[in-house]
Amino acid sequence: MQQILFIDDEAPIREAVQQWLELSGLSVRTCARAEEALALLDADFPGVVVSDVRMPGMDGLALLERLKALDAELPVIMVTGHGDVPMAVAAMQQGAYDFIEKPFTPERLLGSLQRALDKRRLVCENRALRRQVTQQGRIESRLLGVSPAIQQLRRQILELADTSVNVLIRGETGSGKECVARCLHAFGPRADKAFVALNCAAIPEQLFESELFGHESGAFTGAQGKRIGKIEHAAGGTLFLDEVESLPLAQQAKLLRVLQEKSLERLGSNRSIAVDLRVIGAVKPDLAAEVRAGRFREDLLYRLNVAELHIPPLRERREDIPLLFEHFAHAAAERHGREPRPLGSAELARLLAHDWPGNVRELANAAERHALGLGGGAGAAAPQSLAAQLETFEAQCLRQALQQCRGNIAEVMELLQLPRRTLNEKMQRHGLTRSEFLPADDQD
Incomplete structure (x- = not known):
């Protein structure tokens, strides 16, 4: 208290x-x-x-x-x-x-x-x-969240990080696909090698081959010198292809060959260069539908989709909203040399009710405006049932009480005026455990 x-x-x-x-x-x-x-x-x-x-x-x-x-x-x-x-x-x-x-x-x-x-x-x-x-390990500092869905995602990342299998990450715009990709890289054996990110939707089609595979001097008009491509630069490490569905079909075939043969040739060269890398792709649509429409190679899909991770949208894990918002707001306040601004209960209610179509990216933007005194910026909320709003609010109240009491169940019972059995049932329903909130010196 x-x-x-x-x-x-x-x-x-x-x-x-x-x-x-x-x-x-x-x-x-x-x-x-x-x-x-x-x-x-x-x-x-x-x-x-x-x-x-x-x-x-x-x-x-x-x-x-x-x-x-x-x-x-x-x-x-x-x-x-x-x-x-x-x-x-x-x-x-x-x-x-x-x-x-x-x-x-x-x-x-x-x-x-x-x-x-x-x-x-x-x-x-x-x-x-x-x-x-x-206390819990470094991944929580990179992939923030307390919801059961995010806790499960962190476990899946750590299980896959030690392997070299290619991974496909699915998630809506702004949900944090690159953050997940960087976690896969950072917690695996390739962490000390390069992490190379490429947004496939941001490169003109005529520049794709040079960007991915590199070129020798004079390979084409304007090629003034040798260029190391993204794939070669990522050798030993991780190549992250964001919006991989935008990769042109011609480059899909060449990428597939690189993955099969573990080698590439720069434009204008006949020499094969060995490359060992892990490829992580990020997609918004259903790639199987892109395959059926003839826009994506089925064999490349199988090569990329050895393992798959799904990032739930923010509207499906509303209990993460207060923690994420305060993290982003505090970081923005420090960045702009401002005092952190408290979040009032009315504004918190608006944040929890908003559907966040832009996901974590939209939330971070709202938190920065809040830190600058421009308002949180949560738009009009989509209709949500009273039961759903109450569940979200209850989970947040429980988490705040457990944090405030540092995992002391007796103090939480007194603070919230709840009997032990009721508190246990609510904690279990919201995926909360006492051990998450204990001081470091009380951890086993």
């Missing part, structure tokens, strides 16, 4: 503030001195500090300096009864979240606290995610 630590040397003020805030449903602890408060705080304090400025011993500004050294992202709200403008400026320059002048109304303090708590929640959840990623 998020907490408020309130520091003031005047007992009547401490008692009044504690009463106000507890009536608003907040957990509050008070201290009379800054030194006493420091002993209660660490870098993972799940809340906000509110401190008077003028106090005996260590004053509020000195405390602020110590707290920022402990955790630069900890929100600290400063309070003074002296209306000292230079002091307020100094506090804000030192990183204070807000500055409130006495006497203040409960509403003024509560409003500032709610914003600060939202910010702190986001910071703590991102840290919990980073710890979880570190």
